[in-house]
Amino acid sequence: MSTSYLRLGSxxxxxxxxxxxxTAAPAPAKKAPAPAAEAAKPMTRTQFLSxxxxxxxxxxxxxxxxxxxxxxxxxxxxxxxxARTTEQQRIGAExxxxxxxxxxQLSKAEFMAAAPTVTPRQTAQQIIGLIDANKDGxxxxxxxEAGPLGAFNKIxxxxxxTVSAAxxxxxxxxxxx
Numbered sequence: 001m002s003t004s005y006l007r008l009g010s011x012x013x014x015x016x017x018x019x020x021x022x023t024a025a026p027a028p029a030k031k032a033p034a035p036a037a038e039a040a041k042p043m044t045r046t047q048f049l050s051x052x053x054x055x056x057x058x059x060x061x062x063x064x065x066x067x068x069x070x071x072x073x074x075x076x077x078x079x080x081x082x083a084r085t086t087e088q089q090r091i092g093a094e095x096x097x098x099x100x101x102x103x104x105q106l107s108k109a110e111f112m113a114a115a116p117t118v119t120p121r122q123t124a125q126q127i128i129g130l131i132d133a134n135k136d137g138x139x140x141x142x143x144x145e146a147g148p149l150g151a152f153n154k155i156x157x158x159x160x161x162t163v164s165a166a167x168x169x170x171x172x173x174x175x176x177x
Contacts, residue, residue: 059067059075067075098106098114122130131139133146155163155171 056067057063059071061071061074095106096102098110100110100113101107128137128139131143131147133143134140152163153159155167157167157170
């Protein structure tokens with residue numbers, strides 16, 4: 001008899017959780033990592049059971065001690081509406097961030113301003129320092145050619161001066177160091 005209650009309880013929990021599981025999760029906006037205080041908190045079995053019973057009571061709208069298909073459907077609709085509202089609020093907040101003049105419309109300029117800034121990964125001096133073999137502060141043609149030609153020669157395993165399709169495939173399959 002107790003396994004029947006366990007199965008029924010599991011079925012009810014899954015039935016009530018189904019709307020949340022079935023709702024397509026939107027791509028979350030980039031957020032800062034949650035502080036440790038907002039991390040999952042420990043919960044006792046008593047607290048957990050109290051939460052389950054509270055959800056059951058909320059779903060059992062006619063308070064007969066059972067959840068029928070109409071009550072499950074109603075719970076689904078409430079959860080879907082809550083998910084829609086939350087998603088609309090998130091999207092609205094994102095729109096408001098982009099709409100810098102607060103006219104309710106996004107101009108191309110406002111949209112483009114939200115694009116991430118593209119910056120070089122290295123300064124000109126860092127690049128010169130990597131390529132300038134003789135350290136004279138300038139890059140000669142020979143220094144400029146040295147890196148790419150070294151890579152070509154490494155791929156040209158038969159050293160015939162031509163990189164074949166097979167050599168390219170072999171180079172792609174070789175793990176990089």
